[in-house]
Amino acid sequence: MRLSSGCLGAAFVLAVHAQSNSTDTVDPASVTVPDTTPLNSTDVVEPTDFNVTQALVDMGVNVSALPVAQLAERSSNAACSLACASLQLLYGSQNVDYSNEAAYNTFTSGYWSQIQENVDPYCIFKAPNTGAVTVVILLSRLTTCPFAVKSGGHAAFQGASNIPGGITVSLAALNTIKVSSDKKTVAVGPGNTWNAVYTALAPSNLAVIGGRVAPIGTGGLTTGGGISFFSSLYGWACDNVASYDVILASGIQVTASPTQNSDLYWALRGGGNNFGIVVNFNYEAISLPGAQLWGGTRVYLEDQFDALASAFAGVVEDSPNDGNAGQWVAWLASNGTKIASAELYYAKPNGGSAAIWNDYNALTAISDSTQNRQLPAYTAELASSNPYGLRETYYGLTVKADESLATLARDIFYQELPATANVAGANPVLIYQGITLPMIENMSKNGGNPLGISVSDGPLYLIHVACWWDNASDDATIYAFITSVLNQIKAAATSIGKQNDYIYMNYGGVYEDVIKSYGAANKAKLKSIASKYDPQQVFQILQPGYFKLDRAPVVDSRYFSG
Numbered sequence: 001m002r003l004s005s006g007c008l009g010a011a012f013v014l015a016v017h018a019q020s021n022s023t024d025t026v027d028p029a030s031v032t033v034p035d036t037t038p039l040n041s042t043d044v045v046e047p048t049d050f051n052v053t054q055a056l057v058d059m060g061v062n063v064s065a066l067p068v069a070q071l072a073e074r075s076s077n078a079a080c081s082l083a084c085a086s087l088q089l090l091y092g093s094q095n096v097d098y099s100n101e102a103a104y105n106t107f108t109s110g111y112w113s114q115i116q117e118n119v120d121p122y123c124i125f126k127a128p129n130t131g132a133v134t135v136v137i138l139l140s141r142l143t144t145c146p147f148a149v150k151s152g153g154h155a156a157f158q159g160a161s162n163i164p165g166g167i168t169v170s171l172a173a174l175n176t177i178k179v180s181s182d183k184k185t186v187a188v189g190p191g192n193t194w195n196a197v198y199t200a201l202a203p204s205n206l207a208v209i210g211g212r213v214a215p216i217g218t219g220g221l222t223t224g225g226g227i228s229f230f231s232s233l234y235g236w237a238c239d240n241v242a243s244y245d246v247i248l249a250s251g252i253q254v255t256a257s258p259t260q261n262s263d264l265y266w267a268l269r270g271g272g273n274n275f276g277i278v279v280n281f282n283y284e285a286i287s288l289p290g291a292q293l294w295g296g297t298r299v300y301l302e303d304q305f306d307a308l309a310s311a312f313a314g315v316v317e318d319s320p321n322d323g324n325a326g327q328w329v330a331w332l333a334s335n336g337t338k339i340a341s342a343e344l345y346y347a348k349p350n351g352g353s354a355a356i357w358n359d360y361n362a363l364t365a366i367s368d369s370t371q372n373r374q375l376p377a378y379t380a381e382l383a384s385s386n387p388y389g390l391r392e393t394y395y396g397l398t399v400k401a402d403e404s405l406a407t408l409a410r411d412i413f414y415q416e417l418p419a420t421a422n423v424a425g426a427n428p429v430l431i432y433q434g435i436t437l438p439m440i441e442n443m444s445k446n447g448g449n450p451l452g453i454s455v456s457d458g459p460l461y462l463i464h465v466a467c468w469w470d471n472a473s474d475d476a477t478i479y480a481f482i483t484s485v486l487n488q489i490k491a492a493a494t495s496i497g498k499q500n501d502y503i504y505m506n507y508g509g510v511y512e513d514v515i516k517s518y519g520a521a522n523k524a525k526l527k528s529i530a531s532k533y534d535p536q537q538v539f540q541i542l543q544p545g546y547f548k549l550d551r552a553p554v555v556d557s558r559y560f561s562g
C-alpha cells in the first residue's frame, strides 16, 4: 500500500446538498480532497487484516471528518445515506445526484432498457477520476451500502448497472482514448461508447475490436466478450485487449496482461463484473484505412426463408475461407407478416461481390441497404433500430452449427409467437449469429479465456430472442414465451447431438446462469481467482447485480436458466 500522508489535499470547498442530512455537522475545513489516482501496491493480494478505513486515509481521505464516521446508524438506508453524503462532501454535489434532482432523472433515463430506467438508486455517483473509483469501493465496504457500475448502460435488466437503493457509479468521466506512440494499442476508458472510440480513431486509419452499435459501452461489451464487425479476422473484443487496468476490492489498481497478473487477465476475458472495475482497456489496434468497410441490411419475405437459413449456415461454415465477412439474421413478424432481415458486413469496402456471399446474392430481397460505409456512421445507423425507453430483454443459448437447426429454431419461434399477440408493444425477434472457427481459434491467444468454447465443438450458432414491450404486467408472459422457445430449441439440438452449454453473457437473460455455462472447471478457476483478488467477496455481495459467479441474476425455476 502506498503511504500517501503527503497527499492530504487542500481543504475542500463545501457545496452541501440541501437534501442530505448527515453533512450538516461537518467542519468543511476537515474534509480533504482524495487522490485522483487509485491506491497502488506491489502486493495485489488483499491481506486478511485489510483495514478499509486505513485505505481511505491512504487515499488522502479524512475519514473522521465524514458522515461515515457516524456508523452507529447502520441499516441499509442509513448506510447509503452516509456513503452518499460522504461522496458529496469529497467530490461535490455536481458529482452526486439524489432522486429529487433533475440530473438524477436525466441520468436514469439514459439507460437503454426501461427496466433499468425504473430502478431508483439511493444516489448516483459520477466518478470524476480513477481515484474516485477506489474511494467509492472503499466507502461501500465501510458502510455496506451496495453499488452497481454503469458504462454504456445497455444491460437490460434490473440491477445490472443501476442498483435499487444503493450507489450507482457512472464511469462516464473516464473517457480517455489514446493511441500508443507505436500505434499498436489504444488506451480506452470505460466511459466511452463505441461510436466515440471509432470516431476518434478514424483519422489515424485505425480501429479496435468492439461493438457494432453506436451507444454500447466499452465496459460491459468487453468484460462479457464482444462481437465486432472484424471478429472472424481477429476474434472477440475480450481476446484483443493487450492489458486491463483494474481497481480491485482493496482499492488498489493493478494491470492484468499476459505477463502481469495473468490469472486475472484470463478471468477478465469474459468473466464480467466479478473481479474489479476496469478503468482502462488497452486494446490491440487494427488497421482500417479510411475507416471504411461494407455492410447493410437486406430484408426478405417468407418465400426466401429456407434459402436464407441455408445462406446463414453457409457463411458460418465458410468463415475460415474469408474472415472479412460477418452477419446476423433476425426473424420477426411485422403487422402479422413474417419477415427476416440479414445484416451483412465485410471488413473492406466493395465487399458485396466476395464469393462468400454467393448464396445471399442469389436471394430475392425486398430491400437492400448494403453499401460502402464509414465505421462510426454505420454504428450510428444501426443504433436507430434499437430505440431507448422500452422494456427490453435479450435471452439466448448456443448450439453447434447445423443447417437443420437454423430452420428448426426459426419454426419453433414462429410457432410460439402467438403467445405474445396480446402483449402491448411486443416486438419479439429471433436472432442468429455465428461463433465462427476463426473466432474460436482466436480465443486461445495469450493464454485463453474462461468461456469454455473450444475448436473441437466446431463453429456454433448464437441464438437469442430479443424483445421489447410496453408494460411490466406483461413481463411474465414474455419470459414464459422465450422460455418455451429456448427449451424447445435446446431439446431439438440435444436430440441430434448438437447441444452446447455456452450462454453469451452479453445476450444473457435475467434468469440465466452464465458463469455455470462456461463449464465446471472454468467456473471453479474463476472462483479461485476471485478469492485471491477479492477475498471478502466485495464484487459478489456489495455489487450484487448482473451475472455472478454462482448464480443467475434472478433465480426463478419457471424460466429458462441455461
Ligand SMILES: Cc1cc2nc3c(=O)[nH]c(=O)nc-3n(C[C@H](O)[C@H](O)[C@H](O)COP(=O)(O)OP(=O)(O)OC[C@H]3O[C@@H](n4cnc5c(N)ncnc54)[C@H](O)[C@@H]3O)c2cc1C
Binding pocket: 112, 148, 149, 150, 151, 152, 153, 154, 155, 156, 160, 161, 171, 190, 210, 211, 212, 213, 215, 216, 217, 218, 219, 220, 221, 222, 223, 224, 225, 226, 227, 228, 272, 273, 276, 277, 278, 279, 386, 506, 507, 545, 546, 547
Ligand atoms: C442495441 C444493442 C446492440 C448490441 N450490439 C452488440 C454487439 O455488436 N456485440 C456484442 O458483443 N454485444 C452487443 N450488445 C450486447 C452488449 O455487449 C451488452 O448489452 C453489454 O453488457 C453492454 O455494455 P454496456 O457497457 O453498454 O452496459 P452496462 O449496462 O453499462 O454494463 C453491463 C455490465 O458490465 C459491467 N461493467 C461495465 N463496465 C465495467 C467495467 N469497466 N468494469 C467492470 N464491469 C463493468 C456493469 O457493471 C454491468 O454489470 C448489444 C446490445 C444492445 C442493447
Ligand SMILES: *[C@@H]1O[C@H](CO)[C@@H](O)[C@H](O)[C@H]1NC(C)=O
Binding pocket: 019, 020, 021, 022, 081, 098
Ligand atoms: C434526510 O432525513 C430525512 C428524515 O430524517 C429522510 O427522510 C431523508 O431521506 C434524508 N435525506 C437524505 C438525502 O438522506
Ligand SMILES: *[C@@H]1O[C@H](CO)[C@@H](O)[C@H](O)[C@H]1NC(C)=O
Binding pocket: 008, 027, 029, 030, 031, 032, 062, 064, 065
Ligand atoms: C480530520 O477531521 C477531524 C475531525 O473533523 C479534524 O479534527 C482534523 O483536523 C482533520 N484533519 C485534517 C488533516 O484536516
Ligand SMILES: *[C@@H]1O[C@H](CO)[C@@H](O)[C@H](O)[C@H]1NC(C)=O
Binding pocket: 037, 040, 041, 253
Ligand atoms: C505505482 O507505483 C509505482 C512506484 O511508485 C509507479 O511506478 C507506478 O506508476 C504507480 N502506478 C500507478 C497506477 O499509480
Ligand SMILES: *[C@@H]1O[C@H](CO)[C@@H](O)[C@H](O)[C@H]1NC(C)=O
Binding pocket: 051, 052, 053, 054, 057
Ligand atoms: C484501521 O485504521 C484506522 C485508521 O488508521 C484506525 O483508527 C483503526 O484502529 C484501524 N482498525 C484496526 C482494526 O486496526
Ligand SMILES: *[C@@H]1O[C@H](CO)[C@@H](O)[C@H](O)[C@H]1NC(C)=O
Binding pocket: 334, 335
Ligand atoms: C402496420 O399497420 C399499420 C396499420 O395498418 C400501419 O400504420 C403501419 O405503418 C404498419 N407498420 C409496418 C411496419 O408495416
Ligand SMILES: *[C@@H]1O[C@H](CO)[C@@H](O)[C@H](O)[C@H]1NC(C)=O
Binding pocket: 424, 425, 470, 471, 473
Ligand atoms: C398497460 O396495461 C394497462 C392495463 O393492463 C393498459 O391499460 C395500458 O393501455 C397498457 N399500456 C400500454 C402502453 O399499452
Ligand SMILES: *[C@@H]1O[C@H](CO)[C@@H](O)[C@H](O)[C@H]1NC(C)=O
Binding pocket: 232, 233, 234, 235, 320, 323, 438, 439, 441, 442, 444, 445
Ligand atoms: C485468428 O483468426 C485469423 C483469421 O482466421 C487467423 O489467421 C489467426 O491464425 C487466428 N489467430 C489465432 C491465434 O488463432
